[in-house]
Amino acid sequence: MFPILETDRLILRELVEDDARDILNCFSNADVLRYYGQKPLTSLDQVKQIIRNFSTDYDEKRGIKWGIEQKEIGSLIGTIGFQEWSLEHRRADISYALFPEKWGDGFASEAVKKIISYGFEELGLERIGAVVFVENKASNHLLTRLGFIKEGVLRKYLYQNDIPFDANIYSLLK
Incomplete structure (x- = not known):
């Protein structure tokens, strides 16, 4: 059963096909993708x-x-999650993206804190990593404020957009 997590202002829930339009709007937005390392999404079928x-x-x-x-x-x-999840090595990498109109309202911090706790307490992770564009000041600041160490x-x-960028690699240990 997919875990539903709750904070004061947020519900973190499974993505469903009915979310496709919102996700397409987010991940076709150049501002969102500027530091995401992904090509824009282009169709509802692709998102589904x-x-x-x-x-x-x-x-x-x-x-x-x-x-x-x-x-x-x-x-x-927005969306948030773990990828590169390894049960054997007890680690995963975190990623998140918020719709631009929600930037700066503390929602990312609230969601990241919740899944960090979930990762350590429920998934048995010992390490949570993050890879972030050097230029992404907001995300770099968020991670360091939450205790991540730049490695x-x-x-x-x-x-x-076919341009290579350097990325900071971070980790947070249990």
Whole structure:
């Protein structure tokens, strides 16, 4: 059963095909993708397939992706999850994205704290990693504020619009 997590202002829940329009709007937005290392999504069918892939990843214990729903408005405001999840090595990498109109409201911090706790307490993780564009000041700041340690710089690690970017690699240990 897919875990539903709750914070004061958020519900982290399984993504479903009905979320496809919101996800397409988010991940076709150049501002969101500027530091995401992903090409823009272009169709609802593409997004629905991605949602099915998320479900398979969870079933096969390779990853878990939640939709971030704001309680007050009852709609999706972003996504968050773990990928590169390894039961054997007790680690996973975190990623998250919020709709631009929700940036700066503390929602990312609230959601990240919740899944860090879930990862350590429920999934048995010992290490949570993060790979972040060096230029993504907000995300770098968020991670360090939450206790992540910068381990180094991965040179020309992520491409956005066919341009290579360096990325910081972070970890948080249990």
